[in-house]
Amino acid sequence: xxxxxxxxxxxxxxxxxxxxxxxxxxxxxxxxxxxxxxxxxxxxxxxxxxxxxxxxxxxxxxxxxxxxxxxxxxxxxxxxxxxxxxxxxxxxxxxxxxxxxxxxxxxxxxxxxxxxxxxxxxxxxxxxxxxxxxxxxxxxxxxxxxxxxxxxxxxxxxxxxxxxxxxxxxxxxxxxxxxxxxxxxxxxxxxxxxxxxxxxxxxxxxxxxxxxxxxxxxxxxxxxxxxxxxxxxxxxxxxxxxxxxxxxxxxxxxxxxxxxxxxxxxxxxxxxxxxxxxxxxxxxxxxxxxxxxxxxxxxxxxxxxxxxxxxxxxxxxxxxxxxxxxxxxxxxxxxxxxxxxxxxxxxxxxx
Amino acid sequence: xxxxxxxxxxxxxxxxxxxxxxxxxxxxxxxxxxxxxxxxxxxxxxxxxxxxxxxxxxxxxxxxxxxxxxxxxxxxxxxxxxxxxxxxxxxxxxxxxxxxxxxxxxxxxxxxxxxxxxxxxxxxxxxxxxxxxxxxxxxxxxxxxxxxxxxxxxxxxxxxxxxxxxxxxxxxxxxxxxxxxxxxxxxxxxxxxxxxxxxxxxxxxxxxxxxxxxxxxxxxxxxxxxxxxxxxxxxxxxxxxxxxxxxxxxxxxxxxxxxxxxxxxxxxxxxxxxxxxxxxxxxxxxxxxxxxxxxxxxxxxxxxxxxxx
Numbered sequence: 319x320x321x322x323x324x325x326x327x328x329x330x331x332x333x334x335x336x337x338x339x340x341x342x343x344x345x346x347x348x349x350x351x352x353x354x355x356x357x358x359x360x361x362x363x364x365x366x367x368x369x370x371x372x373x374x375x376x377x378x379x380x381x382x383x384x385x386x387x388x389x390x391x392x393x394x395x396x397x398x399x400x401x402x403x404x405x406x407x408x409x410x411x412x413x414x415x416x417x418x419x420x421x422x423x424x425x426x427x428x429x430x431x432x433x434x435x436x437x438x439x440x441x442x443x444x445x446x447x448x449x450x451x452x453x454x455x456x457x458x459x460x461x462x463x464x465x466x467x468x469x470x471x472x473x474x475x476x477x478x479x480x481x482x483x484x485x486x487x488x489x490x491x492x493x494x495x496x497x498x499x500x501x502x503x504x505x506x507x508x509x510x511x512x513x514x515x516x517x518x519x520x521x522x523x524x525x526x527x528x529x530x531x532x533x534x535x536x537x538x539x540x541x542x543x544x545x546x547x548x549x550x551x552x553x554x555x556x557x558x559x560x561x562x563x564x565x566x567x568x569x570x571x572x573x574x575x576x577x578x579x580x581x582x583x584x585x586x587x588x589x590x591x592x593x594x595x596x597x598x599x600x601x602x603x604x605x606x607x608x609x610x611x612x613x614x615x616x617x618x619x620x621x622x623x624x625x626x627x628x629x630x631x632x633x634x635x636x637x638x639x640x641x642x643x644x645x646x647x648x649x650x651x652x653x654x655x656x657x658x659x660x661x662x663x664x665x666x667x668x669x
Numbered sequence: 670x671x672x673x674x675x676x677x678x679x680x681x682x683x684x685x686x687x688x689x690x691x692x693x694x695x696x697x698x699x700x701x702x703x704x705x706x707x708x709x710x711x712x713x714x715x716x717x718x719x720x721x722x723x724x725x726x727x728x729x730x731x732x733x734x735x736x737x738x739x740x741x742x743x744x745x746x747x748x749x750x751x752x753x754x755x756x757x758x759x760x761x762x763x764x765x766x767x768x769x770x771x772x773x774x775x776x777x778x779x780x781x782x783x784x785x786x787x788x789x790x791x792x793x794x795x796x797x798x799x800x801x802x803x804x805x806x807x808x809x810x811x812x813x814x815x816x817x818x819x820x821x822x823x824x825x826x827x828x829x830x831x832x833x834x835x836x837x838x839x840x841x842x843x844x845x846x847x848x849x850x851x852x853x854x855x856x857x858x859x860x861x862x863x864x865x866x867x868x869x870x871x872x873x874x875x876x877x878x879x880x881x882x883x884x885x886x887x888x889x890x891x892x893x894x895x896x897x898x899x900x901x902x903x904x905x906x907x908x909x910x911x912x913x914x915x916x917x918x919x920x921x922x923x924x925x926x927x928x929x930x931x932x933x934x935x936x937x938x939x940x941x942x943x944x945x946x947x948x949x950x951x952x953x954x955x956x957x958x959x960x961x962x963x964x965x966x967x968x969x970x971x972x973x974x975x976x977x978x
Contacts (some may be wrong), residue, residue, distance in 0.1 A: 338887035339945045342952070344870045355864065365775075368766045388697050397952060399944050401677055401892040402899065403864050409863040412691075412699050416780060416860075419694070419788035420768030425761045428791040436792050519811055526803050604842075607851065612796050615852040619799040 319567045343398035352391050354407070357383035357414055364417045370424075386416035432616070435664030440616035442660065444586040447593065451585030454540045455578070458547020459554070466555035476552040485553075491560040499562065499569045503637040514633030521577060525584040529618045532588025535596055539588035546581060568642035571649025573632035579656050580624035587617035624656075673888020673947075673958045681896055682890070689844065689856070701782065701858040703845055708777045709857060715773030720756040727751050749810060753802070760798040765791060778861035784854050786842065793853040800849035804835040821866040869898055871937045871942070878939065882921040883946040889959035891943050898936060910936060 360380055364372060378612065391407040415635060423431065441448070465472040470487035477486075485498065504513065524546070531538035557566035591607065591614050598606035631652070639645055687703040704712075728748055763771040769781035769789050783789050795901070808828045813978055839845045844856045897913060900906045907929075914932050916940065917923075927935055 339870075339874060339941055340870075341870055341941070341945050341948065343944075343948055344868055347868060351865070358865075365767060365770070370766075371770070385695065388693065388695055392697055399673065399888050399891055399948050399951070400868065401674060401895050403868075404862045405676055406748060406865040408699060411693075411697070412701060412860060413862075415693055415699065416768045416789070417784065420795060421765045421789055421791045423765060423791045425758060425765055428761060428765055428795055430796055431736055431791060436795075511743045511746045515749065519807075522807055523811055526807060530803070557938040604851075612792065612854060615796050616792070618803065619796070622799075622802070659888070 330523025342466070343394070343400060343403070346390075346393065346397060347400075347403060347419055350386075353383055354387055354390065354410060357387050358410055361410070361413045361417050365413070369420060369422065370415060378413075381418050384418045387414060399577035412429040433663075434621075437615050437620035438660050438663040440613045441583060441586075441620065443613050444583075444590045444617055447584055447589035448586035450589055451539075451543055451582045454543035455547040455582060456583070458544035459551040460547075461544075462551020463555045463558070464551070465548075467558060470556065470559065470580070472551045473556055476548045478549075481549065485556065487556075489556070489560075491562060494557065494560060494562055495565070499565050499642075500640050501637055503640075512633075514629040517633050518625055519631035521580070521629065522622055525581055525621055525625055528581060529584040529588045529591075529614075529621070531597065532585075532591035532614075534592075536589050537591065539585050543581070543585045565642050568645040568649070569636065570653075572636050572639065572645045573628045573649075575649050575653035575656060576624055576631060577628035579653075580621040580628060583617050583621040583624065587614040587621065590614040590617070672948075672956065675894060676889040676959055677892035677896075678792070680893065687845075691782065691859070693786055694788075701860070704777075704779045704857040704859045706839065706845065709839075709845075709860060712771070712773035712777045712779050715776055716771050717756075717773075718761065719772060720752070720759050722910075723759070724748065724752045724755045727755065753806070757798060757802070757805075760801070764794045764798065766778055767959075774857075778859055779857050780860045781855050782858055784846075784856045787900055789855070793855055797849035797853035797855055800852050801847075804848050805832065808832050866899060868942055869895060869937060871934070871941045874938055874941075876935055876938045876942075878942045880946070883943055885920050885960060886943060887957040887959035887962050888947055888951075890943055891940065891947055894936065894943075898933075898940060903911075907932075 335604050340421055357380075360372065360376055360383065364380070369377070369380075377579070382429050387407065391404075391411050394400075394404055394407050421428070460588065462472075466476065473486055485494065524542070528539055528542045531542065554563065554566065557563050591611065594606045594610045594614075631648075635648075636645070688700050689703060690698045690700055692698050728751055730742075731747065731751070758773060764781055768773065770779065774780065780790065780793070783793065808831050812825065812828050812832075835848055838851075839847050842851075844850070846856055852857055884898060894913070897906075897909060900909070911929065912933050914936060917936075918927065947957055
């Protein structure tokens, strides 16, 4: 930038004069102020009562006024030194920007849209991560099953005592049948509320750990999935050794399709995070996480809601439906429904 | 190169604000101020109290229903569930309906915006709010939950660590994002409403200033003077104006001393003349950020003809 020229005759004035000074920026302001005020009034109403409170005509006017104010700001930045004016225009454009580009959905539509499109699309996007998570879980289950089948002492090593709650190598076929698989239904409030809440809390806890530890390059996620599989395999073997495999599978299946689906989705989301962190592509790691993290988070959030469904099924319905074949049927139906939902929902283009 | 407006902003507002630039889809950069931690805490506290109140009201309605007379663990679960629904509905509803504000944020003057200057999407709003469950409310619920009788000490410790980690997150990243913001690609900015005040330009000219005199100052001084002239009338303001006038007169080598009555007129006319001069200079591609402009320019050997004023 060059220094000012030494002489500018137009500003040279000798002695007092009464010629009024005309400022380009003041003239500019006089010409545009009315439309700024109009925009300000519109935005004020949109902020107080929502964009939906504007009439069709005003809605049409809003982006026009916003764009003209935006250009006013650009002009003002180059010709005006009025600080109040510059700050006002900057503030007004920002508010206008938020109104013009703000969300047009309400909460019901937003949530419905999440289930109709966002969640299934996000799940489809992580399907290969899902497969990896599934492999980890299956490997764990097979290992746990084999270990416990050969030597039941492994059971107490694989299953934490609070989860086993009395079940173990010393359990008999009868005690498993009466206290576990066909235990009495504890009543409406106990089952649907207290038990379901307990299960939900435990499952979501495991789920969010599985998901968020994906940040550590995915290793803890895989380990957690294998560990879950080991415990489940242990249970399977315990019942297999007592000739109760089918009954146990039925007992688990009623909520299992939903619950295992959810835990696998948490794992898949975690692995997707790990993927982004290990292979950020052309973005930085944090940026890559921000760009793609939304999809993983949608998977995790949807999985939380699946845990909720699973807890209702497990806490409320499992003991109510005291028939293995019926339980297997419910399990199969829920499984097919989930599959169908994830495969088909939200394929149609957005309106 | 910093402009006079930026200098004036950091001088008048103490420079405590962290600014970020958003690029609108139209390609015009807009400067936004990041929200302070304190502001966000206050906004959240207000929202939280409102949610709690709504939860209590709904629960009271619920227990007066015929089947609602439960106690203990069942009642606890019901309250937790109502609280879960209420707070998520509350945050998502308001951030969608009020374009990124909730009642608490509106009181404090905060808005949620897309970090890259794009439109704020419904999915981002849902994501940033549901993440709050994972960040804080689920672990909090688990921490103080009596049902987790099986939960060992290490579980409690890891939950505590979890909470600490997420609480610390906004303090360790540049844009003060919590996990929800990070995932949704949003940030929280302070956007208090600004008012357009009258133009200070005086059309009648009683005093005249030479170009040499007008060269004594830059945009920074002009805008500080503007702020001063916009102060409400009072004893303190009069004292400040007197002081400033004396300084200006010394610098301009103004011949006659000014009586108190003429100070305001003099300053406004000086403001007008100075602004006219500086705006014209800026239009000619010679913006003058502050009064040191000439000496700064002189230090660069580009143009030896510049005289120090």
